[in-house]
Amino acid sequence: xxxxxxxxxxxxxxxxxxxxxxxxxxxxxxxxxxxxxxxxxxxxxxxxxxxxxxxxxxxxxxxxxxxxxxxxxxxxxxxxxxxxxxxxxxxxxxxxxxxxxxxxxxxxxxxxxxxxxxxxxxxxxxxxxxxxxxxxxxxxxxxxxxxxxxxxxxxxxxxxxxxxxxxxxxxxxxxxxxxxxxxxxxxxxxxxxxxxxxxxxxxxxxxxxxxxxxxxxxxxxxxxxxxxxxxxxxxxxxxxxxxxxxxxxxxxxxxxxxxxxxxxxxxxxxxxxxxxxxxxxxxxxxxxxxxxxxxxxxxxxxxxxxxxxxxxxxxxxxxxxxxxxxxxxxxxxxxxxxxxxxxxxxxxxxxxxxxxxxxxxxxxxxxxxxxxxxxxxxxxxxxxxxxxxxxxxxxxxxxxxxxxxxxxxxxxxxxxxxxxxxxxxxxxxxxxxxxxxxxxxxxxxxxxxxxxxxxxxxxxxxxxxxxxxxxxxxxxxxxxxxxxxxxxxxxxxxxxxxxxxxxxxxxxxxxxxxxxxxxxxxxxxxxxxxxxxxxxxxxxxxxxxxxxxxxxxxxxxxxxxxxxxxxxxxxxxxxxxxxxxxxxxxxxxxxxxxxxxxxxxxxxxxxxxxxxxxxxxxxxxxxxx
Amino acid sequence: xxxxxxxxxxxxxxxxxxxxxxxxxxxxxxxxxxxxxxxxxxxxxxxxxxxxxxxxxxxxxxxxxxxxxxxxxxxxxxxxxxxxxxxxxxxxxxxxxxxxxxxxxxxxxxxxxxxxxxxxxxxxxxxxxxxxxxxxxxxxxxxxxxxxxxxxxxxxxxxxxxxxxxxxxx
Numbered sequence: 001x002x003x004x005x006x007x008x009x010x011x012x013x014x015x016x017x018x019x020x021x022x023x024x025x026x027x028x029x030x031x032x033x034x035x036x037x038x039x040x041x042x043x044x045x046x047x048x049x050x051x052x053x054x055x056x057x058x059x060x061x062x063x064x065x066x067x068x069x070x071x072x073x074x075x076x077x078x079x080x081x082x083x084x085x086x087x088x089x090x091x092x093x094x095x096x097x098x099x100x101x102x103x104x105x106x107x108x109x110x111x112x113x114x115x116x117x118x119x120x121x122x123x124x125x126x127x128x129x130x131x132x133x134x135x136x137x138x139x140x141x142x143x144x145x146x147x148x149x150x151x152x153x154x155x156x157x158x159x160x161x162x163x164x165x166x167x168x169x170x171x172x173x174x175x176x177x178x179x180x181x182x183x184x185x186x187x188x189x190x191x192x193x194x195x196x197x198x199x200x201x202x203x204x205x206x207x208x209x210x211x212x213x214x215x216x217x218x219x220x221x222x223x224x225x226x227x228x229x230x231x232x233x234x235x236x237x238x239x240x241x242x243x244x245x246x247x248x249x250x251x252x253x254x255x256x257x258x259x260x261x262x263x264x265x266x267x268x269x270x271x272x273x274x275x276x277x278x279x280x281x282x283x284x285x286x287x288x289x290x291x292x293x294x295x296x297x298x299x300x301x302x303x304x305x306x307x308x309x310x311x312x313x314x315x316x317x318x319x320x321x322x323x324x325x326x327x328x329x330x331x332x333x334x335x336x337x338x339x340x341x342x343x344x345x346x347x348x349x350x351x352x353x354x355x356x357x358x359x360x361x362x363x364x365x366x367x368x369x370x371x372x373x374x375x376x377x378x379x380x381x382x383x384x385x386x387x388x389x390x391x392x393x394x395x396x397x398x399x400x401x402x403x404x405x406x407x408x409x410x411x412x413x414x415x416x417x418x419x420x421x422x423x424x425x426x427x428x429x430x431x432x433x434x435x436x437x438x439x440x441x442x443x444x445x446x447x448x449x450x451x452x453x454x455x456x457x458x459x460x461x462x463x464x465x466x467x468x469x470x471x472x473x474x475x476x477x478x479x480x481x482x483x484x485x486x487x488x489x490x491x492x493x494x495x496x497x498x499x500x501x502x503x504x505x506x507x508x509x510x511x512x513x514x515x516x517x518x519x520x521x522x523x524x525x526x527x528x529x530x531x532x533x534x535x536x537x538x539x540x541x542x543x544x545x546x547x548x549x550x551x552x553x554x555x556x557x558x559x560x561x562x563x564x565x566x567x568x569x570x571x572x573x574x575x576x577x578x579x580x581x582x583x584x585x586x587x588x589x590x591x592x593x594x595x596x597x598x599x600x601x602x603x604x605x606x607x608x609x610x611x612x613x614x615x616x617x618x619x620x621x622x623x624x625x
Numbered sequence: 626x627x628x629x630x631x632x633x634x635x636x637x638x639x640x641x642x643x644x645x646x647x648x649x650x651x652x653x654x655x656x657x658x659x660x661x662x663x664x665x666x667x668x669x670x671x672x673x674x675x676x677x678x679x680x681x682x683x684x685x686x687x688x689x690x691x692x693x694x695x696x697x698x699x700x701x702x703x704x705x706x707x708x709x710x711x712x713x714x715x716x717x718x719x720x721x722x723x724x725x726x727x728x729x730x731x732x733x734x735x736x737x738x739x740x741x742x743x744x745x746x747x748x749x750x751x752x753x754x755x756x757x758x759x760x761x762x763x764x765x766x767x768x769x770x771x772x773x774x775x776x777x778x779x780x781x782x783x784x785x786x787x788x789x790x791x792x793x794x795x
Contacts, residue, residue: 021675028685032692032782041751044767044794049751056755060767060791251758252773255788280707288711 004137004166004379005127006371008174009116009154011070012196014038015365016123017372018131019381024178024372026365027130029122034365036126040118041065042105050122062088064105068197069119071220072099072112074146074153113153117160124163138163139375141367144170144202144216166378172202173211174370175335179358182211187330188322192348192357194311195336195364197223201315203322203329215321217314222307224265224338230304231261235276235293243289245282253281268297269340301343308343315351332357337364389414392508395472395480398435398444400425400536401529407472410440410512417473421487423464431456432468434484436497440515442526448511450480453495459488463540524577532572535584539565542591549598561590692779695738699777699785702729706775733777741776743787745769755786762792 005027008015013035016027029036031052041054042064049057058065071083077093077100084091090102092109100109120138127135142154151168158165169177172191176182181189189204200218204211235257236248247253260276267274278291301308319326332348334357339345348357360366390413396406399422407418424432433454439447458466467487474480483494515522542561546553553561568583705726709719730740741753749756749767757773769789776787 020678021671023675025678025682032689043751053751056786057749057751058756060749060756060759060793255757279704280711283711288708 003131003133003135004139004375004381005124005135006139006141006174006368006373006375007120007123008141008171008365008368008371009070009119009157010038010195010367011068011198012038013364014119014123015368016127017365017368018127019372019376020131024369024376026362026368026372027127030126030129034362036119036123037067038070038119039065039067040069040115042103044105048118050118061105063090064103065089066101066103066110066115069101069112069115072101073116073157074112074150075099111153113157114160116154116157120157120161120163124161136162136164137166137375137379139167139169139371139378140165141169141171141174141371143200143218144172144213145200145218146170167374169371169374170202170211170213171200171335171367172204172213172216172333174367174374175333176204176206176211176370177373178360178366178370179331179333181331181333181358182206182209184330188214188324188328189331189333190329190352191333191335192311192315192339192344193218193335193367194338194344195223196225196338197221199223199311199314201311201318203318203324214324215318217318217321219310219314222310223336224341226307227265227304227338227341228258228262230307231265231295231300232257234303235261235291238293239281239291245284245289247282247291250282253278256281264295265300265341268295268300269342272297297342304343308347311344311347312351326352329355331355333366334359335363335366339363389476389478391416391474393438393448393511394440395436395438395450395474396444397422397470397482398437401533402444403526403529403533404437404439404442404444404447407470408474414474414478415476417471419469419471422468422470424458424461424466424468425463427462428460429463429466430458430460432458432484434470434482434493434495436480436482436495439511441518442522443529446518446522450497451482451495453482453484453493455484455486455491455493457489457491458486461488462544528575528577528580531577531580531584535568535572535580535587538584538587538591539568542587542594545591545594545598549594552598553594557590557594561587561594564590691736692784695733695736695777695779695784698729698733702726702733703774705729737780738784739778741778741783741787743769743772743776743789745771749789749791751786753783753786754789754791756791757788758790760790760792761795764792764794766794768792 003018005016005018006024008017014037015035017024018027019025026034028034029051033052036051037055039051039054039058041049041057041061043049043057043061054065058067066087066089068083068087072080072091075083076097077091078097080091080099084099090104092100092102094100094109094111098111100111101115102109120140124135124138138158140154140158142151146154154168155165171193172189173182175191175193176189181187184206186207187205189206191200191202191204193200193202198218198220199222200216202216203214205214206212232254236246239245239247247257256278260278264274264276273294273296276291276293276295280288281291282289329352332352332355334345334348339348339359340363345357345359349355360369390411391408392410394404394406394410395408396404399405405420407420408416422432431454433452435444435452436450437444437447438450441447455468458468469485469487471483471485472480473483478498480497481494482497483492485492542565546558546561564583564587568580568587571580571583574580705722708722709726743754745768747769749769753776754769755776760770768791770792771790772787773790774788777784
């Protein structure tokens with residue numbers, strides 16, 4: 001079956017996404033990268049270039065290179081006078097007064113639909129190459145303010161490109177879909193979309209799976225590029241003050257400045273201060289000149305304060321049009337690369353009364369992802385997808401030293417099953433207690449005890465020899481079955497825990513946060529438990545070796561080892577990690593020496609050497625093997 | 626549960642299971658089993674596909690993050706080259722910078738990075754070149770007249786196009 005894709009056909013860039021194995025993925029372009037510049041060029045050789053490659057030749061072929069075509073989609077020629085002035089290609093009126101593009105290279109005029117179709121064709125080609133199957137249907141997004149004529153034009157563009165457009169959806173709606181917010185009942189959502197060159201703010205009403213745009217506003221000429229431009233100006237001025245040279249007139253320097261400015265902007269989203277280093281930026285009679293500037297986030301925010309303020313008006317107008325107050329907004333979604341800037345996030349938080357916005361890793365891809373999800377729903381791909389639950393917290397058993405040994409880590413998709421083999425901690429131990437815990441702390445007692453049972457009648461044997469198979473099985477209803485079976489006797493015990501997943505979301509969050517908060521202390525306690533377990537194993541081996549070798553051990557050696565064991569036992573009851581480690585090491589050497597002696601004497605006595613090491617096994621009241 | 630005084634519940638007697646009925650139930654059960662088997666097979670296949678996708682995805686991400694680093698290193702190379710093109714008499718320092726640059730290029734070559742060969746007089750090709758300035762002249766086709774910043778390939782894929790000045794056909 002052919003796959004249906006979701007397409008964010010943007011003013012500056014376009015993005016394609018599809019649902020793969022139940023998860024939405026953004027499809028990279030043939031040139032690499034997830035964004036395809038929405039640029040089409042008619043090259044002199046007659047070929048049509050789209051995307052990155054069209055962009056690279058733009059300046060030598062400006063009259064045949066079309067960008068921002070979205071601004072002309074479904075518009076009348078007389079509506080777009082301002083836009084016409086801003087592009088280097090020629091826009092002419094069509095027979096019905098519609099805006100068209102005249103391309104000298106081919107001597108033809110093209111409708112914006114045809115130009116957009118060329119972009120869509122490339123996206124379709126790249127998607128087919130990536131997915132390995134034909135793509136014939138799509139969901140395409142448009143701004144919420146697009147009128148019928150603009151929507152129809154977008155649909156037609158798809159058709160020309162050989163794509164059946166199953167649905168045209170609004171960009172903010174797609175963003176809400178990407179965060180799964182369409183399932184909410186009676187909520188009001190703010191979508192704040194600040195892209196490279198456009199700013200849209202929309203207010204959505206969600207209820208019963210229907211998303212409605214309640215109000216929309218924006219600024220079609222405000223975006224991240226303006227922030228870059230402001231930074232470029234600042235760098236030029238600083239350099240002029242410092243060196244008396246105007247870099248604004250040096251084309252080659254300007255190119256480097258633009259890149260450095262964008263990079264600095266991006267860096268300042270993560271750090272409080274950055275450095276702009278452009279060595280050999282220019283030269284004068286005295287020699288080469290280097291540009292070296294420090295820029296703090298505070299200074300950057302100060303430089304661009306007015307741009308940020310321009311975002312406020314449209315937000316307030318949209319709110320007023322929706323007849324709402326900021327308190328009425330339930331959710332906030334950030335879309336567009338420029339919303340990565342902390343100042344934008346701060347502003348949104350402030351304007352919405354401190355609401356924490358939804359923001360993904362890639363705000364530039366959110367709209368395409370939402371369109372991809374809608375495509376999968378329409379294609380029936382989502383129908384059969386079971387909504388699978390995950391375990392909110394890790395599940396495990398307590399092992400020697402009170403350690404939490406996890407069998408099923410948190411966020412594992414259920415149903416799931418996991419089996420591990422454990423053993424006894426004492427010689428001839430006839431029963432083990434299985435204590436089932438839930439939680440993220442490494443010491444079992446800090447977690448929630450879900451249940452416990454005892455497996456009795458274990459075949460007698462030295463510690464570590466019996467094999468006890470413990471199985472955790474969570475069915476699709478979240479019911480946990482824990483069973484323990486002695487492999488030698490086949491004796492089995494089990495427990496069913498029905499309450500393993502019904503913690504509230506807040507409770508789960510608190511438990512996870514606790515685990516983070518106590519991480520350092522917990523690590524130390526766990527380490528202590530492990531070191532004690534190692535020491536315990538070693539003492540066991542040493543005593544066993546002494547017993548088995550009997551008189552074969554010289555008296556002096558025996559008392560030395562016994563004294564060492566005593567010291568170690570004492571240290572184990574304390575908390576001095578380093579001391580336990582050090583004493584363990586010394587005892588280890590003594591045991592090794594003893595083992596060598598035993599080997600040497602083996603020919604005559606026929607005795608077996610004691611097993612050395614054992615530091616890599618985790619021990620339990622029953623232990624892991 | 627049936628009441629103790631009527632051991633063969635009335636309802637059961639009212640609708641006795643005929644052979645026909647059993648066959649219908651059996652057919653239904655078989656149909657359901659087939660459907661579930663099919664779903665199960667699909668689920669297993671889906672899991673297998675998801676694993677393959679994840680593998681490919683991880684590979685792609687690793688390559689992309691390597692390329693991001695390589696692109697940043699290219700800027701360091703650019704600056705070393707700029708240092709060497711500034712007019713200065715031959716000195717020990719200059720020679721050292723030159724050797725360092727070559728060392729860096731060798732390291733990158735081992736990682737699969739190669740420079741895009743561009744010479745002036747060559748036709749402009751936007752697959753590998755990015756035009757940053759343009760002159761108009763008497764040339765049969767758009768021609769590269771100068772390389773402003775060299776371009777690089779990584780395993781044959783453009784890591785960064787060569788920035789060139791182009792003479793445009795009149």
